[in-house]
Amino acid sequence: MNRIQLAKHIQEKNSYLCVGLDTNPDLLPYHLKGKKDAVFEFNKAIIDATLPLCVSYKINTAFYESRGTEGWDDMARTVDYIPATHFKIADAKRGDIGNTSSQYAKAFFETIPFDAVTVAPYMGEDSIRPFLEYDDKWTIVLGLTSNKGSIDFQQQLLATHGAHPSQFDFLYERVIKKVCSWGSPDNLMLVIGATKPGEIKKIRALVPDYFFLVPGVGFQGGSLEQVSEHGKNDQTGILINVSRAIIYASHLENFADEAKIIASQYQYEMSTFLGKNINS
Amino acid sequence: MNRIQLAKHIQEKNSYLCVGLDTNPDLLPYHLKGKKDAVFEFNKAIIDATLPLCVSYKINTAFYESRGTEGWDDMARTVDYIPATHFKIADAKRGDIGNTSSQYAKAFFETIPFDAVTVAPYMGEDSIRPFLEYDDKWTIVLGLTSNKGSIDFQQQLLATHGAHPSQFDFLYERVIKKVCSWGSPDNLMLVIGATKPGEIKKIRALVPDYFFLVPGVGFQGGSLEQVSEHGKNDQTGILINVSRAIIYASHLENFADEAKIIASQYQYEMSTFLGKNINS
Numbered sequence: 028m029n030r031i032q033l034a035k036h037i038q039e040k041n042s043y044l045c046v047g048l049d050t051n052p053d054l055l056p057y058h059l060k061g062k063k064d065a066v067f068e069f070n071k072a073i074i075d076a077t078l079p080l081c082v083s084y085k086i087n088t089a090f091y092e093s094r095g096t097e098g099w100d101d102m103a104r105t106v107d108y109i110p111a112t113h114f115k116i117a118d119a120k121r122g123d124i125g126n127t128s129s130q131y132a133k134a135f136f137e138t139i140p141f142d143a144v145t146v147a148p149y150m151g152e153d154s155i156r157p158f159l160e161y162d163d164k165w166t167i168v169l170g171l172t173s174n175k176g177s178i179d180f181q182q183q184l185l186a187t188h189g190a191h192p193s194q195f196d197f198l199y200e201r202v203i204k205k206v207c208s209w210g211s212p213d214n215l216m217l218v219i220g221a222t223k224p225g226e227i228k229k230i231r232a233l234v235p236d237y238f239f240l241v242p243g244v245g246f247q248g249g250s251l252e253q254v255s256e257h258g259k260n261d262q263t264g265i266l267i268n269v270s271r272a273i274i275y276a277s278h279l280e281n282f283a284d285e286a287k288i289i290a291s292q293y294q295y296e297m298s299t300f301l302g303k304n305i306n307s
Numbered sequence: 308m309n310r311i312q313l314a315k316h317i318q319e320k321n322s323y324l325c326v327g328l329d330t331n332p333d334l335l336p337y338h339l340k341g342k343k344d345a346v347f348e349f350n351k352a353i354i355d356a357t358l359p360l361c362v363s364y365k366i367n368t369a370f371y372e373s374r375g376t377e378g379w380d381d382m383a384r385t386v387d388y389i390p391a392t393h394f395k396i397a398d399a400k401r402g403d404i405g406n407t408s409s410q411y412a413k414a415f416f417e418t419i420p421f422d423a424v425t426v427a428p429y430m431g432e433d434s435i436r437p438f439l440e441y442d443d444k445w446t447i448v449l450g451l452t453s454n455k456g457s458i459d460f461q462q463q464l465l466a467t468h469g470a471h472p473s474q475f476d477f478l479y480e481r482v483i484k485k486v487c488s489w490g491s492p493d494n495l496m497l498v499i500g501a502t503k504p505g506e507i508k509k510i511r512a513l514v515p516d517y518f519f520l521v522p523g524v525g526f527q528g529g530s531l532e533q534v535s536e537h538g539k540n541d542q543t544g545i546l547i548n549v550s551r552a553i554i555y556a557s558h559l560e561n562f563a564d565e566a567k568i569i570a571s572q573y574q575y576e577m578s579t580f581l582g583k584n585i586n587s
Contacts, residue, residue: 049407051410089403089410089414090410092379092410092414093410093411093413093414094418095414096376099372099376100376118403120402121369121400122400122427123369123398124452124453124454124527125454127370128369130331130372131372134369134372134373134375138373138374139375147400147402147427147430148429148459148460149428149449149452149461150427150449150452150457150461151454151455151461152455153454153456154454169429169430172404174430175432175433176430176432176435179428180431180478180482181429181431183466183481184466185463185466185478186463186465186472186475192466198463201463202460
């Protein structure tokens, strides 16, 4: 899916919601727990219920890998089930030396045909380049994450030779500047956590044209309103992910209906920020 | 496997060689290509041939994930095939927010029972802690990697408030200091690339007791002698990984014999650095 198509889906759905399918078998509705195919059946029901309200699904690979081969099979089947109208993200946070990153790109762009994969930047340019080589596929690089540990390295100041300390960059700013020079707004996005709305404003000023994938709204406490206000650009430019607050809205048989209600609330709020009040 | 057991195996084998099973189906010997179970059969033959010469096997998950469910199955079967005498590393470079890293830890310490997993540090403390909670399992954090891209972020200087610029740390030094304060030499190791021997010496002085996993010898050009001289400590303290130079030593039917010859050369050289000349 390219940028124009993604923008079109956002306009049509009046939504920039991404539903996170972080499906943990231990947290399934009581009637599904332990059943054959429980994870895939759960994902299907969530997708069916939320399809008109969101533009994207994000699968965090960890929740599937923890179940080994069976989990990978569920991941592949889930991606296959999501229609081509929706932007499919592998939240995999991969990254390795060049010839190895090529294998990860193959895993998430070819073997399982996601539209996008998240990538960790620590290993630098040659770890990211192989992902950028695919047409109409997206590399989503960790910029500033939503978790507490982002303080440990991401929010540390980098010294710049000859510059006054007031001009020093945080590591995450340097990462954003560098990776945006390797990709373009047509093949690269950034993960920017919702728990730092002040920073989102600064980052939007730094890279006006790039899409942000924003986790941290919902369970992690980020504000949808603040993220939308500070993160949006002329072409919307943000995908806001909500996982647990939607998929675990209920643990009863009506879990998909409850998920739909919560997703509708997010979609409605987003439609107001998009300047339109038609709840599709 | 705990530290005492690992040290014992190094003494017994007179080797600190780790064989990297980065098995790429496109690079298999001609007679195996396209055959059913080719990757697993290849891995078995390499393991059988190198078992007396090495103390560890490292599986880079990318080469298995690129083949989807079938690849994950091969990874699980390969780990199952490696005997308990050998230290099994998942070179996965994972890391996510806490509840997600717990799922990765489950994937590589329980579902597939590796002894160790490599982890990327960008997301900080809560992304690494869940891996450290397992007894007799190891978290191997990326410190300074062997690739060209390590210059982009790892080798950038971090400003320290109030410190003279001459005392500033490189990012990788800060990462090493921080992560070593979260773990101990009994559950944490560091990835230190062989392509920077001068840096290895500095890092060894900084953290005398921690094991280093050293990639970059062989195809990437790192020197075994220099790494051994600068990286070893009283308890050996290094595992040197060689992947392509061993497993792709030949593409003919005798590939396992050729792999054994190359592994023997590494093991012999290591035995001399261990101060013993008995080639087991």
